[in-house]
Amino acid sequence: MNKARKKFIIYAELAIFVLLTVLLSVMNIINFTMASEDADHLTAMIAANNGSLKHGNKPNGTFSDNGMRFGSNHFGPMGPDSPEMNSSLRYFTFAFDEDGNADAIEFRMSAVSQEDAEQWARSLLHEETGWSNSTYRFRVYQDNDRTYVTVIDQSRELLPCYRLLIISVIGEVIVLLISILILLFIGKRLFKPVEEADRKQKQFISKLETEFKVPLTVINANTEVIERESGSTEMTQSINKQVRKMTKLVKDMGTLSVFEETDVTVSSTDLSDLLKVQLDHNRSAFAEKGLTLETEIDDNIVFVGDEEAAGRTIRELINNSLNYAVSTVYFSLKNQNSRITLIQTNDTQLPLGSCDQIFDRFTRLENASSVQSTGLGLSYVKDMVKAHNGRISARVNNGCFTLRIDF
Amino acid sequence: MNILLADPDRDFLNAFQRLLTAEQHIVRTSFDGTQVIRKLAETKDELVILNDVLPRIPSQEILKMLNDDNLPVIVVSHQKINTGILIQEPLANAYLSFPFLPAELLHLIDSIIRKQQTAEKLCYEDVYFDLAAFKLCGQLRVTNEEIEIFQTLVSDGELDNKRAGPYINALNYKLETLQKSPRIRYIIHEGYRLVMNSHE
Numbered sequence: 066m067n068k069a070r071k072k073f074i075i076y077a078e079l080a081i082f083v084l085l086t087v088l089l090s091v092m093n094i095i096n097f098t099m100a101s102e103d104a105d106h107l108t109a110m111i112a113a114n115n116g117s118l119k120h121g122n123k124p125n126g127t128f129s130d131n132g133m134r135f136g137s138n139h140f141g142p143m144g145p146d147s148p149e150m151n152s153s154l155r156y157f158t159f160a161f162d163e164d165g166n167a168d169a170i171e172f173r174m175s176a177v178s179q180e181d182a183e184q185w186a187r188s189l190l191h192e193e194t195g196w197s198n199s200t201y202r203f204r205v206y207q208d209n210d211r212t213y214v215t216v217i218d219q220s221r222e223l224l225p226c227y228r229l230l231i232i233s234v235i236g237e238v239i240v241l242l243i244s245i246l247i248l249l250f251i252g253k254r255l256f257k258p259v260e261e262a263d264r265k266q267k268q269f270i271s272k273l274e275t276e277f278k279v280p281l282t283v284i285n286a287n288t289e290v291i292e293r294e295s296g297s298t299e300m301t302q303s304i305n306k307q308v309r310k311m312t313k314l315v316k317d318m319g320t321l322s323v324f325e326e327t328d329v330t331v332s333s334t335d336l337s338d339l340l341k342v343q344l345d346h347n348r349s350a351f352a353e354k355g356l357t358l359e360t361e362i363d364d365n366i367v368f369v370g371d372e373e374a375a376g377r378t379i380r381e382l383i384n385n386s387l388n389y390a391v392s393t394v395y396f397s398l399k400n401q402n403s404r405i406t407l408i409q410t411n412d413t414q415l416p417l418g419s420c421d422q423i424f425d426r427f428t429r430l431e432n433a434s435s436v437q438s439t440g441l442g443l444s445y446v447k448d449m450v451k452a453h454n455g456r457i458s459a460r461v462n463n464g465c466f467t468l469r470i471d472f
Numbered sequence: 473m474n475i476l477l478a479d480p481d482r483d484f485l486n487a488f489q490r491l492l493t494a495e496q497h498i499v500r501t502s503f504d505g506t507q508v509i510r511k512l513a514e515t516k517d518e519l520v521i522l523n524d525v526l527p528r529i530p531s532q533e534i535l536k537m538l539n540d541d542n543l544p545v546i547v548v549s550h551q552k553i554n555t556g557i558l559i560q561e562p563l564a565n566a567y568l569s570f571p572f573l574p575a576e577l578l579h580l581i582d583s584i585i586r587k588q589q590t591a592e593k594l595c596y597e598d599v600y601f602d603l604a605a606f607k608l609c610g611q612l613r614v615t616n617e618e619i620e621i622f623q624t625l626v627s628d629g630e631l632d633n634k635r636a637g638p639y640i641n642a643l644n645y646k647l648e649t650l651q652k653s654p655r656i657r658y659i660i661h662e663g664y665r666l667v668m669n670s671h672e
Contacts, residue, residue: 278550278570279481286487289574293494312571342658373554376637 070256074248081244082237089233097226101202104219105194107154108204111215115208116158116170118151155218159186160211168211174218186214199223274318281315284308317441334375336368336405340398343379347387356390361397366405368472370453378449381442382409382468389413389466405472413466420459420466446470473585476517478502478534479548480527488521491574497581505529509537516543519581522564524549536562539613542605544584546577558642563613565606583616594619596626597668599652612646615639625656625666640664 111118158170159182167183174182189197190212194204200220206213288304340362351358368375386394390411397408424447443459450457455472475497479485485501492499500517502508505528508520520538524531524547531547538545539562547564551557557567566580587603594601601608601619608614617639624631631640640656647654647669655669 275550279484281571282548283481283483283487285571286484286491286574290487290490290494293491315571338658341660345658345660346663373637 069259070252073256074245074252077248078241078245082241085237085240089237093226093230093233096229100219100222100226101196103222104202104217105204107150107156107217108194108202108215111156111158111171111217112204112206112208112213116160116213116215118154119171156216157182157186158213158215159183160208160213161187161190162211170213174216176218182216186216189214189216270318274315277311277315281308281312285312332369332372334368334370334372335365336375336407337362337364337366337398339368339372339376340379340396340407343376343383344396347383350387351394354387354390355392356386357393359393359395361395361399363399366398366400368405370472371449374449374452378446378470381446382407384442385409385468386411407470407472409468411466412464413461420461423459424457443468473519473581474498474500474515474517475581476500476502476508476511476520478505478508478520478526479523480504480525481523484523488574488577491578492581495578495581503527505531505534508534512538512541512543516541518544519584520545521577522547524551532562535564539563544588544606546580546584548572548577553638555638555641555645558615558618558638559645561613563615566616580616583620587616587619594623594626596622596666597653599647599650599654608646609650609652611650614643614646618643618646621656622666625664631664636664 155174155176157172157174157179160168160170162168165187167187169179169183172179172182177185185197189203189205192203192205194202197203197216200218200223201216202219203214203216206215284304285308288301288308292298292301341360344358344360348358382396386396386409391413393412395408395410397406397410399406423443425444447457450470450472453472455470457468457470459466459468461467475492477485477488477492477499478501479488480503482503485503489499489501500511502511505526508522508526509529511517512520520543522531522534522538522545526534535545535547545564546566546568548568548570549557550570552569553567565584568576568580587606590603592603594603599609601614601622602610603619606614606616606619608618617635621631621636621639621643644655653668654666656664657667659665659667
């Protein structure tokens with residue numbers, strides 16, 4: 066899948082996940098808070114009636130009341146003020162005197178015996194209000210030197226809250242799955258022109274390279290003929306110079322399409338040897354540029370893949386170091402957890418951060434202005450690593466440019 | 473020297489015909505495969521410079537025919553030279569990838585002519601190269617570059633590492649195929665060297 070398309074799907078999916086999570090969390094929190102407020106409203110009403118709803122200020126909402134509205138009497142006849150609440154509410158109230166003697170003011174509950182309820186109430190004496198045993202709301206209050214504990218059953222009222230929570234979670238998962246499918250479908254259509262443009266760009270580069278090769282050779286030959294017949298002039302020297310530049314560019318282009326047009330030739334290569342040999346080839350080049358070369362290379366690391374491509378990849382990394390390192394170059398090759406890790410580090414003057422854009426074709430970073438390069442080398446490296454199902458990343462940290470490849 | 477230059481690009485033919493003529497060669501040109509066959513049937517040239525993508529008759533077929541006639545060939549190729557090309561038959565005496573400098577072609581022609589005119593053999597241990605026939609131990613075809621690499625290594629010279637890779641691989645493959653002892657190996661701090669392979 067195209068990198069841009071993959072990024073689009075990941076970010077869009079992440080955005081949907083965050084939005085949905087926030088929305089559903091707010092909905093669930095509000096729902097639960099309202100259920101708690103309703104329960105507190107009931108316990109307050111019981112407290113105001115000395116521990117029982119049998120007498121005094123009972124819930125007296127009617128169907129002609131205010132109907133659906135938010136507030137403490139949230140839903141009129143549907144809320145805690147429902148006229149049916151008196152008979153439907155399951156609760157108990159115990160009053161405790163200073164000596165700890167309990168008096169059952171009201172006991173309308175089936176889940177516990179009166180004795181157990183008394184113990185339960187006693188255990189809540191030092192609390193104020195809250196939830197007990199998940200679905201029971203309690204309130205502790207004082208009246209006439211006695212401490213009252215009222216516990217009401219809110220399991221029926223909390224059930225919709227739990228249902229909403231479960232529906233929210235399942236709903237979110239379903240929406241995320243559906244959105245992935247939609248994004249895959251949309252992404253394919255949306256990025257078709259981008260992928261097409263990318264493919265055409267590669268085709269164009271490949272075509273350009275093929276079409277330029279022979280003309281450059283012919284220009285070279287014609288210039289040579291002119292120089293032989295009429296002698297070398299400033300003009301012919303200029304032609305030669307420019308042709309040499311173009312020849313280098315065309316040769317670089319030629320290596321670009323290797324992993325897009327042909328299959329990888331698989332063989333076993335001693336990558337340790339390959340790296341050591343290439344670094345040894347360039348030892349004098351490092352010395353000429355005043356670069357200190359440090360290496361940490363494990364022996365006998367076998368790479369299964371395209372040998373020539375592996376060689377060129379290493380050459381490109383070395384060229385990168387030769388072109389951009391300031392004073393120190395470090396190469397490490399290790400076999401960790403059956404993965405081959407190749408690390409190239411240069412000290413650099415690049416700014417801090419990730420610099421994955423260096424893998425894009427013709428991209429050269431800020432420190433590249435004085436360097437003669439086409440910006441194709443690391444693009445080749447990335448294509449090669451991808452063709453071998455490897456991973457590649459580049460970062461600048463503490464004045465060091467680090468490129469890491471995992472096969 | 474009589475040279476047959478075969479390439480579909482007329483500008484290429486004109487430029488190199490003039491250049492080679494200036495070098496005292498007699499140059500005939502062909503721009504497709506049938507012309508090459510026809511012209512060679514009329515007169516056998518001493519060297520053929522062949523584009524690897526010729527119209528009408530595939531260059532590989534022409535190359536096979538030229539191999540059978542023991543006519544030296546330089547193939548100018550649109551693809552990068554790799555080990556695969558160098559270890560299979562038919563094989564040209566030399567390969568040049570586009571774009572190349574005229575001097576590279578002229579150097580190759582000179583080098584091939586010199587080898588053809590010598591009766592010498594390049595010998596090392598149990599290996600010999602028949603320079604005039606471009607053959608290893610009288611059996612396998614080798615390119616001009618492979619002979620020069622071996623020659624350089626026998627005389628303890630330094631190799632151009634960037635271009636030698638595929639040729640070294642091909643030579644090692646051919647030496648192994650013929651079960652000969654020498655192999656080309658890279659030795660750290662020394663470069664490429666000929667080492668004797670102990671037969672397992």
